[in-house]
Amino acid sequence: xxxxxxxxxxxxxxxxxxxxxxxxxxxxxxxxxxxxxxxxxxxxxxxxxxxxxxxxxxxxxxxxxxxxxxxxxxxxxxxxxxxxxxxxxxxxxxxxxxxxxxxxxxxxxxxxxxxxxxxxxxxxxxxxxxxxxxxxxxxxxxxxxxxxxxxxxxxxxxxxxxxxxxxxxx
Amino acid sequence: xxxxxxxxxxxxxxxxxxxxxxxxxxxxxxxxxxxxxxxxxxxxxxxxxxxxxxxxxxxxxxxxxxxxxxxxxxxxxxxxxxxxxxxxxxxxxxxxxxxxxxxxxxxxxxxxxxxxxxxxxxxxxxxxxxxxxxxxxxxxxxxxxxxxxxxxxxxxxxxxxxxxxxxxxxxxxxxxxxxxxxxxxxxxxxxxxxxxxxxxxxxxxxxxxxxxxxxxxxxxxxxxxxxxxxxxxxxxxxxxxxxxxxxxxxxxxxxxxxxxxxxxxxxxxxxxxxxxxxxxxxxxxxxxxxxxxxxxxxxxxxxxxxxxxxxxxxx
Amino acid sequence: xxxxxxxxxxxxxxxxxxxxxxxxxxxxxxxxxxxxxxxxxxxxxxxxxxxxxxxxxxxxxxxxxxxxxxxxxxxxxxxxxxxxxxxxxxxxxxxxxxxxxxxxxxxxxxxxxxxxxxxxxxxxxxxxxxxxxxxxxxxxxxxxxxxxxxxxxxxxxxxxxxxxxxxxxxxxxxxxxxxxxxxxxxxxxxxxxxxxxxxxxxxxxxxxxxxxxxxxxxxxxxxxxxxxxxxxxxxxxxxxxxxxxxxxxxxxxxxxxxxxxxxxxxxxxxxxxxxxxxxxxxxxxxxxxxxxxxxxxxxxxxxxxxxxxxxxxxxxxxxxxxxxxxxxxxxxxxxxxxxxxxxxxxxxxxxxxxxxxxxxxxxxxxxxxxxxxxxxxxxxxxxxxxxxxxxxxxxxxxxxxxxxxxxxxxxxxxxxxxxxxxxxxxxxxxxxxxxxxxxxxxxxxxxxxxxxxxxxxxxxxxxxxxxxxxxxxxxxxxxxxxxxxxxxxxxxxxxxx
Numbered sequence: 001x002x003x004x005x006x007x008x009x010x011x012x013x014x015x016x017x018x019x020x021x022x023x024x025x026x027x028x029x030x031x032x033x034x035x036x037x038x039x040x041x042x043x044x045x046x047x048x049x050x051x052x053x054x055x056x057x058x059x060x061x062x063x064x065x066x067x068x069x070x071x072x073x074x075x076x077x078x079x080x081x082x083x084x085x086x087x088x089x090x091x092x093x094x095x096x097x098x099x100x101x102x103x104x105x106x107x108x109x110x111x112x113x114x115x116x117x118x119x120x121x122x123x124x125x126x127x128x129x130x131x132x133x134x135x136x137x138x139x140x141x142x143x144x145x146x147x148x149x150x151x152x153x154x155x156x157x158x159x160x161x162x163x164x165x166x167x168x169x170x
Numbered sequence: 171x172x173x174x175x176x177x178x179x180x181x182x183x184x185x186x187x188x189x190x191x192x193x194x195x196x197x198x199x200x201x202x203x204x205x206x207x208x209x210x211x212x213x214x215x216x217x218x219x220x221x222x223x224x225x226x227x228x229x230x231x232x233x234x235x236x237x238x239x240x241x242x243x244x245x246x247x248x249x250x251x252x253x254x255x256x257x258x259x260x261x262x263x264x265x266x267x268x269x270x271x272x273x274x275x276x277x278x279x280x281x282x283x284x285x286x287x288x289x290x291x292x293x294x295x296x297x298x299x300x301x302x303x304x305x306x307x308x309x310x311x312x313x314x315x316x317x318x319x320x321x322x323x324x325x326x327x328x329x330x331x332x333x334x335x336x337x338x339x340x341x342x343x344x345x346x347x348x349x350x351x352x353x354x355x356x357x358x359x360x361x362x363x364x365x366x367x368x369x370x371x372x373x374x375x376x377x378x379x380x381x382x383x384x385x386x387x388x389x390x391x392x393x394x395x396x397x398x399x400x401x402x403x404x405x406x407x408x409x410x411x412x413x414x415x416x417x418x419x420x421x422x423x424x425x426x427x428x429x430x431x432x433x434x435x436x437x438x439x440x441x442x443x444x445x446x447x448x449x450x451x452x453x454x455x456x457x458x459x460x461x462x463x464x465x466x467x468x469x470x471x472x473x474x475x476x477x478x479x480x481x482x483x484x485x
Numbered sequence: 486x487x488x489x490x491x492x493x494x495x496x497x498x499x500x501x502x503x504x505x506x507x508x509x510x511x512x513x514x515x516x517x518x519x520x521x522x523x524x525x526x527x528x529x530x531x532x533x534x535x536x537x538x539x540x541x542x543x544x545x546x547x548x549x550x551x552x553x554x555x556x557x558x559x560x561x562x563x564x565x566x567x568x569x570x571x572x573x574x575x576x577x578x579x580x581x582x583x584x585x586x587x588x589x590x591x592x593x594x595x596x597x598x599x600x601x602x603x604x605x606x607x608x609x610x611x612x613x614x615x616x617x618x619x620x621x622x623x624x625x626x627x628x629x630x631x632x633x634x635x636x637x638x639x640x641x642x643x644x645x646x647x648x649x650x651x652x653x654x655x656x657x658x659x660x661x662x663x664x665x666x667x668x669x670x671x672x673x674x675x676x677x678x679x680x681x682x683x684x685x686x687x688x689x690x691x692x693x694x695x696x697x698x699x700x701x702x703x704x705x706x707x708x709x710x711x712x713x714x715x716x717x718x719x720x721x722x723x724x725x726x727x728x729x730x731x732x733x734x735x736x737x738x739x740x741x742x743x744x745x746x747x748x749x750x751x752x753x754x755x756x757x758x759x760x761x762x763x764x765x766x767x768x769x770x771x772x773x774x775x776x777x778x779x780x781x782x783x784x785x786x787x788x789x790x791x792x793x794x795x796x797x798x799x800x801x802x803x804x805x806x807x808x809x810x811x812x813x814x815x816x817x818x819x820x821x822x823x824x825x826x827x828x829x830x831x832x833x834x835x836x837x838x839x840x841x842x843x844x845x846x847x848x849x850x851x852x853x854x855x856x857x858x859x860x861x862x863x864x865x866x867x868x869x870x871x872x873x874x875x876x877x878x879x880x881x882x883x884x885x886x887x888x889x890x891x892x893x894x895x896x897x898x899x900x901x902x903x904x905x906x907x908x909x910x911x912x913x914x915x916x917x918x919x920x921x922x923x924x925x926x927x928x929x930x931x932x933x934x935x936x937x938x939x940x941x942x943x944x945x946x947x948x949x950x951x952x953x954x955x956x957x958x959x960x961x962x963x964x965x966x967x968x969x970x971x972x973x974x975x976x977x978x979x980x981x982x
């Protein structure tokens with residue numbers, strides 16, 4: 001139930017922030033009666049109501065079942081198949097952040113390192129982060145993976161990928 | 171198992187083939203950049219022009235689609251390029267609107283207009299069975315209290331046309347905007363809208379089939395394809411816009427590059443083979459040399475900014 | 486018909502259809518590359534081609550991509566296309582049960598069948614159906630969007646509150662960009678990249694794929710993927726019988742949605758999923774690996790790949806991004822789709838029909854061929870699989886507009902997906918909100934402008950009233966079901982105490 005409370009609280013704050021931003025949208029003579037702010041405001045209000053509903057339900061459940069804290073969170077997985085990751089004491093959140101950082105670093109690095117090497121680095125780093133061993137095999141897979149992806153996207157599909165500071169192909 | 175291995179071999183061969191093909195592109199090509207996606211207005215314009223221009227100017231032209239940010243990305247790429255005559259941008263009113271609406275770092279004023287090639291005539295049209303025979307019918311209907319007019323995009327030259335028409339005719343019709351001309355066309359055909367404004371090209375099939383009727387040309391002259399259709403001005407309302415199609419380059423284009431284009435474009439526009447194509451697409455030749463185009467763009471920018479400011483779209 | 490087969494064998498139409506489908510499956514299967522992008526990548530190469538061949542190539546790409554989108558939906562829980570989002574639920578559940586090959590087989594079989602139905606409709610009924618397209622006013626489009634949103638209740642899973650929350654977040658994301666009526670910028674923070682809004686595919690790739698990668702990183706200890714023994718299995722006769730009804734539902738939805746310009750294939754896929762569940766005798770299996778939950782949306786979105794051509798060919802009006810690219814394909818060859826196309830260029834139209842027939846046949850063959858490397862890839866050790874998923878996501882998203890900003894947006898939705906998993910907030914309502922938000926808002930406001938602010942317009946327009954009534958029935962039905970479930974749960978809990 002702590003989770004539902006936290007979610008409800010976050011969403012309530014988000015709806016307030018979104019409402020504030022929506023209210024700041026400038027009006028224009030070209031606008032209609034509903035206006036550019038109209039539906040965003042409605043969405044924000046609805047989200048606020050839904051968040052409050054979640055908080056109230058969570059609080060009520062908490063008062064109803066004070067003795068079984070752990071069991072209340074064990075709800076069946078929903079139709080989207082969401083599986084809450086287990087948060088361990090050693091905080092895997094760092095690993096999650098690292099995973100995210102790989103992508104962010106890719107965005108920063110790709111424009112000058114070029115697609116092939118950047119994407120190979122992403123593969124290598126991700127293998128490591130997902131628990132794979134860093135070795136010759138991982139290196140070989142990363143490099144050949146980079147080449148295959150480069151062939152697939154740049155050569156075959158002709159999708160422009162970040163070229164990097166390399167002289168263009170002859 | 172053999173089937174997929176064979177397939178992979180074929181794929182590898184195809185890969186090699188395209189790679190070799192690609193390496194043939196010489197370094198001395200001219201890149202024509204557009205913000206429109208493949209198949210979009212400016213893309214078709216550039217790709218149809220490229221081979222004919224190539225014949226006249228003796229250079230290779232490559233069309234590059236730099237989509238995204240409603241033109242902001244393409245303009246940014248141009249602003250960052252060397253003014254060596256190897257990269258140009260296909261100008262349309264969109265690039266002025268985007269610069270004014272979102273104030274990106276690189277704006278249309280950071281580019282140097284090169285030459286203009288065409289005008290895309292904007293026309294007012296209605297459904298053949300709508301009961302409106304002329305523009306004044308539509309305006310009279312609006313005056314008597316109704317009236318719904320359509321424009322393809324919320325902040326565009328077409329919207330500007332409709333808003334100004336409203337203002338100048340002194341009526342309070344509702345102007346409905348869409349995302350692109352297709353949805354608007356449906357609403358004209360099913361009489362939800364009294365009339366719409368658009369480019370000739372997107373209406374041609376319906377015009378040929380007789381399901382649409384042209385009411386007026388929003389330009390200075392009548393169209394050679396439809397000599398009977400009057401301009402808005404001829405119908406007593408002082409309104410004309412010019413949707414341009416031209417080229418612009420990075421600031422500081424060398425004089426010889428400008429001169430080469432100023433010589434080539436009139437020859438291109440007179441080329442009988444190319445003429446057939448652009449007439450079919452409903453484009454009107456509208457060559458403007460460099461000096462004139464710079465001035466034109468300046469005026470167009472100022473007028474558009476004034477419109478957007480007056481209506482409160484921008485502050 | 487015989488003429489068509491002869492044309493496939495003797496002309497270049499057959500090879501063009503084959504190549505287009507292969508290209509489409511490849512593009513559709515790569516997260517980020519939507520059908521329209523796969524087509525746009527191909528378009529510049531068609532300039533020098535014979536017009537019929539060029540059109541067939543592009544249309545076949547669309548057919549291939551609609552199927553291709555289901556491959557990552559089933560195998561890595563990431564829809565390759567918007568319309569494949571509805572396939573994720575049961576497709577991935579089947580994959581988790583080691584039935585990935587069977588799931589792909591059902592998707593392929595349903596896709597080909599849906600495509601054939603769509604083709605028959607296209608050939609026989611284009612003229613009358615184009616009149617349906619013309620009957621759609623802004624009020625009707627609004628109602629159609631609301632009908633799509635009404636599915637939220639049934640894809641919300643255990644908590645309707647959280648489903649609504651996700652849907653509202655999706656609707657909020659859809660408000661980013663240029664305002665549809667006044668043209669002012671909303672929530673763009675001065676970024677021109679956000680002017681045209683956030684493409685739904687970025688949200689999906691971020692939530693599903695990047696979110697999953699983050700979740701996996703949080704769970705150390707990896708093992709061989711569960712579907713190590715998965716083999717391709719084409720549905721047997723018992724299965725074919727079972728999925729016939731959901732396929733029929735999907736095709737009907739696909740016919741209607743394809744005909745309405747602007748709707749795409751997503752609404753029909755979700756509605757088909759919803760209806761397949763309602764009419765199924767195995768309701769409980771839905772959400773836990775039901776073959777019917779794959780058959781219905783896949784039949785629907787492949788039907789749309791053909792029926793979306795109805796408004797394009799008959800009226801010259803592109804109904805989706807993909808048909809807009811196809812329109813470009815027509816224009817560059819000096820052909821103008823619309824009422825006169827059938828009179829002036831019957832050869833092109835017949836060539837296109839023949840090509841679509843060839844494309845659906847090719848899909849059957851190529852779908853099989855593509856499954857082999859896909860299943861092989863997905864059976865690699867998890868760290869390697871995840872690494873390639875990440876690499877494909879980063880590359881595919883860049884392909885949309887060649888923008889690293891888009892890559893950043895997709896990555897940014899990763900933590901959102903991670904948090905939603907943590908808080909057990911379902912994804913699909915959010916996907917629906919993002920996909921339909923703009924359509925709902927813009928048409929709502931357009932309809933009101935037309936009616937001078939009178940809300941009765943939504944009930945006066947007969948199509949709008951009908952669709953809204955249907956949406957009301959759906960929502961009321963789901964609400965009752967949620968209520969009954971809640972009461973039952975409470976009783977069980979009390980009984981347990």
